[in-house]
Amino acid sequence: xxxxxxxxxxxxxxxxxxxxxxxxxxxxxxxxxxxxxxxxxxxxxxxxxxxxxxxxxxxxxxxxxxxxxxxxxxxxxxxxxxxxxxxxxxxxxxxxxxxxx
Amino acid sequence: xxxxxxxxxxxxxxxxxxxxxxxxxxxxxxxxxxxxxxxxxxxxxxxxxxxxxxxxxxxxxxxxxxxxxxxxxxxxxxxxxxxxxxxxxxxxxxxxxxxxx
DNA sequence: TTCGATAGTTCAAGAAACCCGAACTATTGA
DNA sequence: TCAATAGTTCGGGTTTCTTGAACTATCGAA
Numbered sequence: 001x002x003x004x005x006x007x008x009x010x011x012x013x014x015x016x017x018x019x020x021x022x023x024x025x026x027x028x029x030x031x032x033x034x035x036x037x038x039x040x041x042x043x044x045x046x047x048x049x050x051x052x053x054x055x056x057x058x059x060x061x062x063x064x065x066x067x068x069x070x071x072x073x074x075x076x077x078x079x080x081x082x083x084x085x086x087x088x089x090x091x092x093x094x095x096x097x098x099x100x101x
Numbered sequence: 102x103x104x105x106x107x108x109x110x111x112x113x114x115x116x117x118x119x120x121x122x123x124x125x126x127x128x129x130x131x132x133x134x135x136x137x138x139x140x141x142x143x144x145x146x147x148x149x150x151x152x153x154x155x156x157x158x159x160x161x162x163x164x165x166x167x168x169x170x171x172x173x174x175x176x177x178x179x180x181x182x183x184x185x186x187x188x189x190x191x192x193x194x195x196x197x198x199x200x201x202x
Numbered sequence: 203t204t205c206g207a208t209a210g211t212t213c214a215a216g217a218a219a220c221c222c223g224a225a226c227t228a229t230t231g232a
Numbered sequence: 233t234c235a236a237t238a239g240t241t242c243g244g245g246t247t248t249c250t251t252g253a254a255c256t257a258t259c260g261a262a
Binding site: 040041042052053055056057059060074075076077 | 236237238239240241242
């Protein structure tokens with residue numbers, strides 16, 4: 001399990017960020033992470049919502065879009081929103097998305 | 102050619118709006134429309150960028166997401182950004198997207 | 203009022219992306 | 233060392249996207 005690649009936000013295209021946020025399951029993860037500080041894969045999207053391979057893929061997309069940072073602790077992986085960095089890269093975007101609905 | 106359906110913005114889910122904006126060609130169209138007032142299909146995305154069936158589909162996605170309004174004038178179709186309505190539905194979102202990059 | 207050109211839609215099929223079960227890797231605790 | 237836990241990767245079935253070809257609608261000119 002090679003450890004995770006966290007892109008430099010400067011290298012993330014706007015369309016990739018929007019794409020990452022445009023899926024209901026991923027958006028739910030982002031909302032959950034915005035509320036909590038850090039969550040593991042299981043808590044980021046409750047198990048009823050999708051099988052773990054799907055959750056894992058969603059987290060990979062969020063990671064590639066610069067939205068989350070993941071670190072291992074024992075056998076769990078904890079992810080946090082890269083809120084400040086993302087905000088610096090796309091001012092107002094995450095705020096607008098979290099506020100909406 | 103049945104005329105166009107323009108959804109009530111209240112019925113547009115956030116994820117549909119983000120999905121519509123997450124494609125480079127559609128984002129380019131939105132940027133072009135934000136600059137100009139109204140554009141036809143050809144001008145919204147210059148022909149070099151995609152065949153017309155693709156442009157037509159992209160415009161349909163933008164329409165369904167409540168981002169544009171289209172009207173016929175002779176044999177051309179002109180589209181405009183539904184800027185105010187979209188802004189009222191998703192405050193800050195379009196502004197953040199147009200500002201980015 | 204018919205014909206040709208222009209503007210765009212719809213259809214269908216091939217290409218690309220997504221989802222999820224099964225098999226695998228990594229870590230821990232007994 | 234073994235079983236359990238947490239998550240990844242792989243494969244292939246399904247869905248979605250793209251685009252050429254055929255179609256519809258409108259206009260201007262003969």
